[in-house]
Amino acid sequence: MEFFKKTHFTNRIIWISLVFIVWYILLGSMLILPFDKHVTGRTTDIPDLHFVLDMYTCTIITVITFVLLCLLKKNRDIGKSMLPNKETGSWRMLWFGLLLGFLTNFFCILCALIHGDIKLVLDFAPSGIPLMIFALISVFIQSSSEEIWCRGFMYERINVHYPLWVAIVVNGSFFGLLHATNPGISAIAMTGLIITGLSYSLLRWYSGSIWTCMGIHTMWNFTQNLIFGLPNSGLVSETSIFHLDAANGISNLIYDFDFGVEGALPALFIDASLGVIILIMAKKNGRLDELKMTKEKTAELTGYAPAEVRYPIKKDKTVVIEEY
DSSP: OGGGTSSOGGGSHHHHHHHHIIIIIIIHHHHHHHHHHHTGGGGTTSHHHHHHHHHTGGGHHHHHHHHHHTTSGGGHHHHHHTSOOTTTTHHHHHHHHHHHHHHHHHHHHHHHHHHTSOOEEEOOOGGGHHHHHHHHHHHHHHHHHHHIIIIIIIHHHHHHHSOHHHHHHHHHHHHHHTTTTSTTOOHHHHHHHHHHHHHHHHHHHHHSOHHHHHHHHHHHHHIIIIISOOOBTTBOOSSOSEEEOGGGOOOSSSOBTTTBGGGSHHHHHHHHHHHHHHHHHHHHTTOGGGGGOOHHHHHHHHTOOOSSEEOOBOTTOOBOOEEO
């Protein structure tokens, strides 16, 4: 295909992927080590706080590396496009994403409860509320860090010279592969995570805001790990409102004892359904052709090349280019 040949090497998928790996995975991981030593390491006598800092809060470093990357001229517009914006309804999209994240994760947990695979015990005191608030903020940081790198940097950079569907497939696959070394990973879990990445990318496109993805990702993680005490992609929670009775945990196609709900069929089903519903709605609204568009091509067709563009469709199904 023509779009695989014509662009400068710094705009090709292989280069964008390399930048992603170096800045997010390698540099981000290296810079987290001092945080763990000087901040997380000082809280070993407070296990619950130590867990939240070690599992979630420390990922603020990867957010900082993203900000540093966006200081480079080629990436400045990507950073600007993700700032809260009234025109794109960022806060409304965030709240919608939070609700969607809770409902989709609770559906999976409910399936496991009804099937008898898990037993949950309420073990929470009001004194733990401040920690839960801090945990929610920290989970937002962790979830948003993955979103700004996958549905932000990779999605946006690839879509400049490649069709949107290519950006969705590549960043969705990378999202799944980021969890390849998590404890308890399985074929179902990996398949489900890749499908999750694809569905969240479709949600990013259809809603027009990355804040929707930040919301759904945050509440998915917070619900299973900090509310119900279940493993989050194989990583076991040490503090939560409900606690899992490990003696009664069962692994099967409805629930994976090692990986959690993400390693079973209900999660795969609900995330695949999300993607399918988005595609059906897009077809109904005449928006499927957007998946074939590149930002470069759209600018050529309109004669207008704004710093950053999106593709909302009006009732007459004409493409409108707006500046963030």
